[in-house]
Amino acid sequence: MSRDAGALSAMFEVLSAPEADRVTALYAPLADAVRELIDVTIRTEADDDVVAEARAAIKSVTESLRHRTRPDGVSYRVGDRPLPLGNAAVGVCNPIAPPLVVHHEGGGRCWTEFVLGLAYEGPPSLVHGGVSALILDHMLGEAASEGLSKPRFTGTITVKYLRGTPLGRLRSEAWIDRREGVKVFARGFIADAAGITVEADGAEFVCRLGDFDDVGRFQK
Structure with missing residues (x-):
């Protein structure tokens, strides 16, 4: 394992592949339901009575799920790869x-197709x-x-809304534009069926072992 990979892996609790599959199979359908x-x-x-009944049911389910929870800030990895089950994207x-669901084509290029519904409306x-x-x-x-395999974090990002x-079915692509020392510059876009709607470019910086404390927390 490289020193950079070691710095990244220190941030995650290790799961075996079977355990990762079990956790995902158990909790992903719950997230789908929510x-x-x-x-x-x-x-x-x-109507009012239906909403009141729903609130009571949701409160009951929430309390039952709260009975056992993991600590804040705990993420998982399988081998040297992160398993970002709680990631917001x-x-x-x-x-x-x-x-x-992000697909990688090699050479620092990736793409995804997804659907955004009313929960994401502006x-x-x-x-x-x-x-x-x-x-x-x-x-x-x-x-x-390169698929979350290297410890790099956003330094700057510029977003241009065209x-x-x-809402609905969309596509996003991103790729490495160039490298300068510890910085990697990337570009990307979101598009609908008619073409690109949003563009972005950003600089990602490489994290080093000195950027983490003794328990793997990022400290810069």
């Missing part, structure tokens, strides 16, 4: 995440600009870190 709940909560026009166990029928920025920040990071991004 995503459906979020969507219908936004859309519902149910790709975490299959995070109901806030779409979640993105202006009526359009994606919130902050959500677009989140997705592009993640995609540039995926490209620059037009409103409609």
Whole structure:
């Protein structure tokens, strides 16, 4: 393992491949169900008694799930690879995440196709600009870190909104533009069926062992 890989791996609790599969199979469907709940909560026009009953049921389920929880800041890895189950962009166990499924083509290029519903709305029928920025920040990071295999973090990102991004099916691509010392510069976009709606470019910097404390926490 390289020194950079060692610095990255120190940030995660190790799971075996079978245990990672078990955790994902158990909790990802729960997150899917909560995503459906979020969507219908936004859309519902149910009567008062139905809403009251739903609130009571949700409170009961929340309390039962809260009985056993993991500490804040604990993430997982399998071997040298992170397993970002709670990530806000790709975490299959995070109901806030779409979640993105990112495909890598080699050479620092990646892409994803995804659907954004009402939970991500800004202006009526359009994606919130902050959500677009989140997705592009993640995609540039995926490209620059070569699939989250290298410890690199966003230094700067510039987002250019060309037009409103409609809710629905979208595509994002990102790639490494160039390297300068410890910095990796990446570019990317989000597009709908009619073309590109948002562009971004950013600089990712390489983390070193000195950037982490004794328990693997980033300290710069």
